[in-house]
Structures are given as C-alpha cells and as structure tokens.
Amino acid sequence: MLLNLSEEQEFFRETTDRFLTEQVPPDVLRQLRHDPAGFDPAYWRRGAELGWTSLLVSEERGGGTISDSGLADASLVAYEFGRHAAPGPLAVVNVVAATLGELNAAPDVLAGLLSGESIATWCAPPFGSTRWEPTVDVRRDGADLVLNGEARIVESAGQAEHLLVTCNDEAGVTQVLVPATAPGVTTTQMETVDLTRRFGIVTFGDVRVPAAAAVGPAGDARAQVHRQFELLIVLLNAESVGAMQAAFDMTVEWAFDRYSFGRPLASYQALKHRFADMYMWLQSSNATSDASCAAVAASDPGAAELVSAAKAYIGQYGAELVQDCTQMHGGIGVTFEHDLHLFLRRVTVNRALAGTPADHCQRIAAFVDAREGAAA
Amino acid sequence: MSALRVETTEEMESLEDFRQRARSFIRANLRQVSPDELRWERNGNDDEAELATVTRDREIQRMLFDADLAGICFPRAYGGQGLTYEHQKVLNEEFAGYEYPLRVQIPTLSPCAAVILEFGTEEQKLRHLPAILKGEELWMQFLSEPSGGSDVAGALTTAVRDGEQWILNGSKVWTSGAWWSDWGLCLARTNWDQPKHRGLTVFMLPIHQPNVEVHRIEMNNGSREFCQEFMTDVIVPDADRVGAVDEGWTVGTRWMFHERMLYNSSYVTEPVGLAHGSQDTKIVYDIARAHGLLDDATARANIGEARMLELVVNQLGERVGEGIRTGRMSDQAAGTVRLFKGTSVSRIVTLAFDTAGPSGAAWTEDDIASTSAIGFLMRQAGSIGGGTTEMARNVISERVLGMPRERRLDKDVPFREVPRSRPTSA
Numbered sequence: 001m002l003l004n005l006s007e008e009q010e011f012f013r014e015t016t017d018r019f020l021t022e023q024v025p026p027d028v029l030r031q032l033r034h035d036p037a038g039f040d041p042a043y044w045r046r047g048a049e050l051g052w053t054s055l056l057v058s059e060e061r062g063g064g065t066i067s068d069s070g071l072a073d074a075s076l077v078a079y080e081f082g083r084h085a086a087p088g089p090l091a092v093v094n095v096v097a098a099t100l101g102e103l104n105a106a107p108d109v110l111a112g113l114l115s116g117e118s119i120a121t122w123c124a125p126p127f128g129s130t131r132w133e134p135t136v137d138v139r140r141d142g143a144d145l146v147l148n149g150e151a152r153i154v155e156s157a158g159q160a161e162h163l164l165v166t167c168n169d170e171a172g173v174t175q176v177l178v179p180a181t182a183p184g185v186t187t188t189q190m191e192t193v194d195l196t197r198r199f200g201i202v203t204f205g206d207v208r209v210p211a212a213a214a215v216g217p218a219g220d221a222r223a224q225v226h227r228q229f230e231l232l233i234v235l236l237n238a239e240s241v242g243a244m245q246a247a248f249d250m251t252v253e254w255a256f257d258r259y260s261f262g263r264p265l266a267s268y269q270a271l272k273h274r275f276a277d278m279y280m281w282l283q284s285s286n287a288t289s290d291a292s293c294a295a296v297a298a299s300d301p302g303a304a305e306l307v308s309a310a311k312a313y314i315g316q317y318g319a320e321l322v323q324d325c326t327q328m329h330g331g332i333g334v335t336f337e338h339d340l341h342l343f344l345r346r347v348t349v350n351r352a353l354a355g356t357p358a359d360h361c362q363r364i365a366a367f368v369d370a371r372e373g374a375a376a
Numbered sequence: 377m378s379a380l381r382v383e384t385t386e387e388m389e390s391l392e393d394f395r396q397r398a399r400s401f402i403r404a405n406l407r408q409v410s411p412d413e414l415r416w417e418r419n420g421n422d423d424e425a426e427l428a429t430v431t432r433d434r435e436i437q438r439m440l441f442d443a444d445l446a447g448i449c450f451p452r453a454y455g456g457q458g459l460t461y462e463h464q465k466v467l468n469e470e471f472a473g474y475e476y477p478l479r480v481q482i483p484t485l486s487p488c489a490a491v492i493l494e495f496g497t498e499e500q501k502l503r504h505l506p507a508i509l510k511g512e513e514l515w516m517q518f519l520s521e522p523s524g525g526s527d528v529a530g531a532l533t534t535a536v537r538d539g540e541q542w543i544l545n546g547s548k549v550w551t552s553g554a555w556w557s558d559w560g561l562c563l564a565r566t567n568w569d570q571p572k573h574r575g576l577t578v579f580m581l582p583i584h585q586p587n588v589e590v591h592r593i594e595m596n597n598g599s600r601e602f603c604q605e606f607m608t609d610v611i612v613p614d615a616d617r618v619g620a621v622d623e624g625w626t627v628g629t630r631w632m633f634h635e636r637m638l639y640n641s642s643y644v645t646e647p648v649g650l651a652h653g654s655q656d657t658k659i660v661y662d663i664a665r666a667h668g669l670l671d672d673a674t675a676r677a678n679i680g681e682a683r684m685l686e687l688v689v690n691q692l693g694e695r696v697g698e699g700i701r702t703g704r705m706s707d708q709a710a711g712t713v714r715l716f717k718g719t720s721v722s723r724i725v726t727l728a729f730d731t732a733g734p735s736g737a738a739w740t741e742d743d744i745a746s747t748s749a750i751g752f753l754m755r756q757a758g759s760i761g762g763g764t765t766e767m768a769r770n771v772i773s774e775r776v777l778g779m780p781r782e783r784r785l786d787k788d789v790p791f792r793e794v795p796r797s798r799p800t801s802a
Contacts (some may be wrong), residue, residue: 003705004702256779266773266777267779269770272769272770272773272774272779273773275779276715276771279712279772279776279777280692280715280716280772283692284691287691287694290695305683306687361679361680362673362677362680364683365680368680369661369670369679372658372665
C-alpha cells in the first residue's frame, strides 16, 4: 500500500476498511462458502456507493477519483479487499468500467456498474507470457455480430449481467459487450479454493448481437486488451499485498502470544529470522505493487515490464509469506476454524490468475532481450 | 546612520532550474560511459589504472564543487548546496549514462561525511567537509576488526589519553581502497572498565603516516582492493575526536544507520539505471547470448528472475528511503534493504552461474562465462560486507518488529571481563 496517503485517501481507505470489517467478518465469509454468488448484491451496491467501481472512470462519464490517480485510489480498495479477504468481483468490474469509460461505450451499462446495480465481467484471453490469443471468434453477419467459442476462468460469470468478450475476427482483435442473457450464452460454474470468489466457463454458440455492441474500433483492440491486463494485474497485486499484510500481522501477534518451552515463539532466533524475511517480502511487495501502479497510471513506457516484475514477485513471495505464516502457526494454521487460510486462498488464486511467476519472468526476459538486442 | 540590513531568505532553486543546470554541466563536461566502465572492479588488479580512476574521480568531484553541484544535501556553510533529496534524485537522473565520481560516494560521503556533519565540531566540519566535497579527502571506515565482524561495538583497538592527545593501537580490516584513501574514521576503545557500548570513542586520523601500516588482502576472486591496517602508537590530537569520550556508540549507532542506507542515502549520488553489486541482470543476459541460449526457456527464466530482483531491490530502496525520510518507518527499517540486497545478489550470481552451464566449470579466456564462476566464489560477499544478512535479520525482528532481543553475555559487565575470540594467526 502507498506509504504516504493524502488525508482524503486515508479517509477513503478507512471507510472501506470499516465497512468491510462490519459487513464481511470471517464468520460471514465462512457462511458465503456455499452461496452461489459468493456475495450479497446489497453489499455490492453499498460498496459501489463508497466509490469502489467509479475510480477508473472519468467524471464526464459518471466516475470520479479521490486523488489525481484513480488507479492508486482503486489499489487502496483492492488492498483492503485483500486484508479482509472480501467478496465481490472488484478487479474485473473495474477493468470493464475503465474500458467502457475510456472508449465511451454503452453508457447505460456503465451507469449500472457505477451504481452497483449490475455486474459485468471480462471474458479474457488466456494470459500468455509472450503472446495471447482469444478463444472466442466473432464474425460480421449483416447488421449483427455472431460469436462462437468458449472463455474459461471468467470471474463471477454466473452473476454478471454483461460480458466484455475479447474476440478474434478477420482483422484482428475485437471486443464485444454481450448481455449474459443473450441466446446461445451458457455458463458453467468452476471449482476454486477461494471461499467467496466464483469462476465460470462461458460458452458462445452462435450468439448474435447488433454490430453496435462492439467496444472500440473493430479489429484493433490489442493495445486495449494489454491495458486491461495491466489494470487487472495492478489490482490483483494490491489485493495480494493486503492479504499478505493481514496474514503477517496475525502471525506476528501469534508469535508474541504463543509459548513453547516457557518462551514466546518470538524469542527464538530461528523464527525471528524467518519473520525478518517475511517482513522484507511484505515491504518489497508493497514497493513493487505501488511502483507498477504508478507506472501504469502515468502510462510510463516501462510500465509493462514493471507490472510483470510485480506480478512475478508478489505471486512468488506473497504465497511464500502466507505459507510461512501457516508454518509458524503449526497445526491450527491448516484448519478451517482458523482465519489464516482466508488469506492463503486469496494469494493462491491470485498467483495463478493473469500469469504465474514463471510466465511473467519469461515476459520480463522478452523485454530485456528487446532492449539489449536493440542496444547491441 | 545605521545601514539598513535586509535579511532575505534566499529562495530554493526549483527542481526544473536545477535539472537544467545539472544537465548542461554534465553534458558539457563529462563523458558518456557504459555501465561496465562504472563497475567498482573495472581495473582488476591493475594498480596504475586504479590510481588513474581515483584521480579522475577526484577531478570530477572538484568540477562538481566548482559548478555548485557537489554535496546537494550538505549545508552551504560546509561547501554543500543546502538543497533537498528531491534535488539529489534529479541529479541521479541527469547522471544516467555519464561518468561520475564513484569512489567519492561510499564510504566517503556516507557514512563518513554524514557522521562528521552530524557529530563533528564546527571546526572539524569546516576543515573536512569542504575538502571532501572538493575531492581532496577520501575517507575509509576504520570499523571492523579481525577479532569480529558483526559485533562492531566489540572493538579492541585501544585509545589511551596522553594529555591533549590520544595514542591508538590495534588493527582494522575490510577497508576497500585504503591504499589510495586519505583519512580514516576510527572506532576505538577508551575505557575497558565500562560495559562494551559505554567505553568507545570515535577519532579521525590520516591513513598515510608511518605508524599506520596498510596491508592488502587477496580475496577469492584475486582482487586486492580490501585492506587491513595495523596501528602502532598512532598519535591523534584530542581535537580530532568525534563526539564525547566514551560515547562513541551514540555516534556508532548513526554511523551504522548511514551505512545501511547505502545508495539510498541523500548524501550519495547514484546514476539512475546503474545496478550495483558485482553481478547484475546484464551478466546473465550476456552469458545467455554468448552461448546461443537466448531462445532457451530456462535461460530466459533466469534472465527474467534476475531482472525482477534488480527492479524490486530498487523499488524497495525507494520505499524504505521515503519511509525513513517521512518518519513513517523507523531508521532500523534500512535493514530490510540490506537484507534484500544481500539475498538478491546471491540469487542473481547463482542464476548467472547456472546459465553458463558447463562453462562455469572450465572456460577459455574469451568466454564471458569466466566471470560467473569467479563471481560464484565471491557470492556470499554481498551478504557479509556492510553488516551480515544475519545481523540485518536480528535488526528487523528486534528493532522493527519488537521481538525479544538475543541473550547477551557482554551487557552490564566491564568489557575487559567479556569472553573473547581466541586470537587467530592471521
């Protein structure tokens, strides 16, 4: 999380923190385990009223920011989501809202996302370390667009009213906004380890929408999709850092309270040194998360590489940190009764989403190669 | 009639004006160089080349001084610019890709000059700080001793008072480049009847004098940069004492802090984009290229991981530096950066070595892989020098997280009664 927040940002962060503390304490999260949606629509609407879905959308389009960087503001919400292992499709809704706002598309759909009345999700191509290809095809048929194919690991697929679908067409990559109720759209729920997040497979069988459903210029959406991935990863990273923080704080407290052989765990040098490593991973994850967020917000030319470095680092050491917290807790750490696993679940899923550490290291190598190859 | 004196508060130079001024000076006066030319080890064991580099660094420092670009965060009264860390960061950006006085930075400007600025008398500051900023004085830390590295407060070098002067005896070690440096900042024991931390005093002394013998130490990689000094009845005037008698650890604590800040210190210039340590991503990349492995997935994984670590170490340094400057983090959090630098350099060195494959075992002279095997022999140096990573872990857990301190046998007993290492033959 940012080290120095403005007063407004701090107030904003605190408001979300307080709201999540009241609304989704660990017992509520456990109850939501078997809930098909994983969250209560009223909870989501109230969160939207706090600004959760407005930060990446300009004022003209109905959004608004707290500071001069809406992405930094959104990363504060994501961080608090991580700290509370909070329910709700925060990252994907924000990515879709940002895209609709930037391309001035579907203002009515965007208004629903901003108010929290509706949910949208992104049927993204599978993330590839050096390239990605959509798994849904679109073709023009008279005044219509016709979609065929299958998108997997779509967050809140069963809850979303609107699907932003990244498609292949003859000219290149096109994005289409499809109502989830359109004939030919079928959704199958997938399994996951997170208690409140839901993922699904969305199948498109001759799904017909008017040509106006295209978001942005047809055949030319590759750069926009890159940007969507960057926004998504920035938010996932901030969320993982929040989850790391919660797990770490809980474990430090445990180390002071838990006695073995007449001494607190915190007095053993073997364990103290592991806590020092964890603290280093936590601070480094904060640092790289914020640096990449700032670079994306500023459209810095090096942003893509920083995003990959942050995703690789946090994917690797976020999971490592929470696993180490589990080890410090001993047996209780691997029980459902304890809260620690709420955060382990979050960093586990985030590590695998939008590119593993290995994928992102391959991607970084491509950036190094391009730079050094050009210099040689 | 009394002259009417108007006290004006001079306005601070804006960052943009400063950038323009720094840029035109650097572009007009300094050479563009590759990062390889700025490696600390660039001269190998060629002493003549090393001395030429030192001379050039002093020259550049003098040019900077004359152009009002030396000592950005040092007060103007001592030859500095009285500007802010933000200005220093601008300077670091403007130096990117140009030669800069590497050998004046650490340990001369920080921690040595930083300690003098904080604890020196007015006279000491006027005597040494302008000279340092002009490149006339290069300083060394006379801190570690052969009897023990991490336990710096356990210094055995002894200073005995003799009227208005002190007589020093003992040995200091791990001074990198003492053979071409001018002054030493020396931690010495002045009271053996007090507990460890309460019997220390800090002194300044010229290195090149008959009673200081400088030996050069050969390291695993063949380098002879590190030195050991033997002091025999070295006379130091009381005027060259820094801080109060027996209160050297008050100085020492801040000294250690400045040391841990390394390149994130506001007193130190580090061109942006320059990776420190003996190895960096580029070596991993160059080995992969030289061996035709740029399309090999394992080699690319190694390059990617090295680059990731290199980026994150800088981001962490920025964050902790900002945290300490804004009071959001304790000074002790600098240990985090030290720990990361040590562990990440070890990892990157290993990545380079593994990328070289069998050429890490035996190579021909023209093979760049040679650097990886030699680097691997020195891998742990990055986790030892400047305070071990184990000490950093103690500092983080105890001073940042507030965990119980390790049990010590040197507390509340006169230092002369504290058990000590058996003398080694070295």
